Amino acid sequence: MRTITQQELGGPEVLTVVEAPEPRPFPAEVLVRVEAIGLNPLEARLRAGEFPLLGRPPFVLGWDISGVVGEAPQTWRFRPGDEVFGMPLFPRAANAYAEVVSAPALHLARKPASLSHVEAAALPVAGLTAWQGLVDLGGVTEGDRVLVHGGGGGVGHVAIQLAKALGAHVITTASGGKREFVEGFGADEVIDYTAVDFAEVVRDVDVVLDTLGGDTAERSLGVLRPGGHLVTAVAEEDVELAAEYEAAGLRFSGIAVDPDPVALRGLVDLVERGGLRVHVEETFPFERIADAHRALDAGHLRGKLVLTV
Missing domain, CATH: 3.90.180.10 (Medium-chain alcohol dehydrogenases, catalytic domain)
Incomplete structure (x- = not known):
């Protein structure tokens, strides 16, 4: 071979x-x-x-x-x-x-x-990351406000659809050129990060999913409601940032994706029901x-x- x-x-x-x-x-x-x-x-x-x-x-x-x-x-x-x-x-x-x-x-x-x-x-990698971040760690339920950073990317475009399937109101950051793309997957609000600072305009979010890294997780602290939850796929080992979230009365979780037959079957079911592309x-x-x-x-x-x- x-x-x-x-x-x-x-x-x-x-x-x-x-x-x-x-x-x-x-x-x-x-x-x-x-x-x-x-x-x-x-x-x-x-x-x-x-x-x-x-x-x-x-x-x-x-x-x-x-x-x-x-x-x-x-x-x-x-x-x-x-x-x-x-x-x-x-x-x-x-x-x-x-x-x-x-x-x-x-x-x-x-x-x-x-x-x-x-x-x-x-x-698989994108879908399992989104599932483990929003379902297993984030516990997203109907009516939650969810912010997905990087909605146009591999994890992001799957996460938008999954959050919508869970009944959430979905906000996402994306460049202006990707607005129609992410809206096509169900995003309710799109923040063009090239023109607007999400930290200035987004509030009262229940769950933030960070797929970008850099200072995104730290700057997301102010958009969460009291008791809100940041789930990051890129800063999972940032002990200082986790402590900062805890001190603010917020939850911080890092996700390192792993093989998960239950989640994989969940993704299959969502595809077969027409809820995931x-x-x-x-x-x-x-x-x-x-x-x-x-x-x-x-x-x-x-x-x-x-x-x-």
Whole structure:
């Protein structure tokens, strides 16, 4: 099979397509013949050495996959030929930038028929982050006011739809050029961060979901109602900021997404009920992985990028 590896840290050019033996599934794992691979900003940071999650190279990046089960020797959950998708093993290496991936069956779900493999591959990391942030940690319920930072991005556009499905009034920050895009996913209010400071105009929010980092979490303190809750996917280890929120009578939670079969099935159900769409801005063939990472590095994406196999 072909896989994409890197022997050193650096720019997109360090990613190389090579031949490698097919993996062998462990008990309770299945072999997935991959059709599409979702790309995430974290992978660009890992490639460049900004975040040492996988240690030193060589390593193979990637977690978001969609494909067809090739072998399922010791699990009852799937059979050869089943179409599946998921985010196996995170934060351990899943070696998902590959034509064949061995993954725990529990970390996969059957692909909704209404989603292509490309769309399904774009969903797991973004969808599970949004679900764990808004449902499991945020406890969003009907009537809540929710602020989603970065509503035009991969996590953000899914989070808008999930919050709406939970019955929330959804406010989001996005550039003016993405207004129609985020409104199309259900945003009730759009704050153009290039023209308006959200901290000056937003108040009485129940839950803030921070997908951006920088000073966004700190500046969100003043928009929350008493007892309100910030959930951040990028500043989860900021002890000082957590203490500042606690001192203000607010809640602070950091989310480090993990494989979650219950949430994954919840996302499938929402897709099948017509409450969730996945936007893929661009696809790249397997061989153009360096170009795909250049697009990741450039940022300001609408939805997700996907590698096709």
